[in-house]
Amino acid sequence: MSEEVAESLAVMPVQRKNGTYALRLCLDQGLLTPAMTRRVLDIMEVCPGVSLRATTGQRMNLEGVPEARLDEIVAMMGTSIPKCPPGMSVCSGGELCRFGKQATREMSEQLLSVIKANGPYPFKVKTGVSGCGMACGLSFVRDIGLVGRTEGWDVYFGGCATSKAGPGVLLGQELSREETLAAIGRALVFYRENGKKRERTSALLRRLGQDAVLRAVRQATV
Ligand code: SF4
Incomplete structure (x- = not known):
């Protein structure tokens, strides 16, 4: 370039x-x-x-x-360009912040690739990537949220910060980078295939129940 x-x-x-x-x-x-x-x-x-x-x-x-x-x-x-790439809230992470347990920059780049590869989606997909549990990247209230832990990443899906605000469902704890990206990819495919037009991930979870997405993510690993 x-x-x-x-x-x-x-x-x-x-x-x-x-x-x-x-x-x-x-x-x-x-x-x-x-x-x-x-x-x-x-x-x-x-x-x-x-x-x-x-x-x-x-x-x-x-x-x-x-x-x-x-x-x-x-x-x-x-x-x-007609549309910016999907929005991401990324904290400074372990590269810069003294509290960070995981580095956020490279993980965010890979996460964006997974999001782009599995679309298009019924509606917007916002993500939050935080290097520790203080979640400055708003991970708990994003469609996809990553929280850095000592041994890997906690992965959340279906959080939102609208009038029906709430945290996403926990897909996995202290997952490796590869496990994290794979779990998110499966959750996104579930959203793509089951979401109604303009239905956010949080609304999908309210309609179908958290177990539906958990089953889809886990079945794919068997
Ligand atoms: S979430 Fe943790 S690592 Fe990220 S900026 Fe906040 S305190 Fe630092």
């Missing part, structure tokens, strides 16, 4: 109520390189009124882009 491509940004335009556009920066686990940051600062200099806002999903939005300058600003950023 050329340096130019690596430093450009994929952005998803989102129209706002006032007719301006937000450009959602599709970041890799929330990371902005110096070159990417320079692109953003250049745009804020040449386009007064544009601001940068952090989203809850570890992304950044460039807000206030006038419709008349949309194509120009998108070209300055990089490329336009």
Whole structure:
């Protein structure tokens, strides 16, 4: 990959109520390189009124882009895409945090590959990856949640943070990396094949019961 491509940004335009556009920066686990940051600062200099806002999903939005300058600003950023990859909340993990029991960055990359490989899904799949039980990555209330333990990963499925908030069902404890990814893959296939259109994983579990997904995940290992 050329340096130019690596430093450009994929952005998803989102129209706002006032007719301006937000450009959602599709970041890799929330990371902005110096070159990417320079692109953003250049745009804020040449386009007064544009601001940068952090989203809850570890992304950044460039807000206030006038419709008349949309194509120009998108070209300055990089490329336009219709949809960002699935949202992930990833904590700093064992690489950076003194409490971390497991490293989160590489695991999150592999998890994203599993999510992409098994889709499309009935509705959005949000994930949270946390390096320890404090769960700063919101793992307990995400469709897929990983919590780092001393000997591996606890794996949750079907959590949500909506008005019917609640933790997901525990698919396995202290699983190895391979076991973790395999269990998630099976749970996602179950969701893909049994979920109704626009039904989140938590609603699926309420409708079919936790045992249904546990059976599906366990039967596949026999
Ligand atoms: S979940 Fe644990 S490892 Fe991750 S940032 Fe929070 S305290 Fe640190």
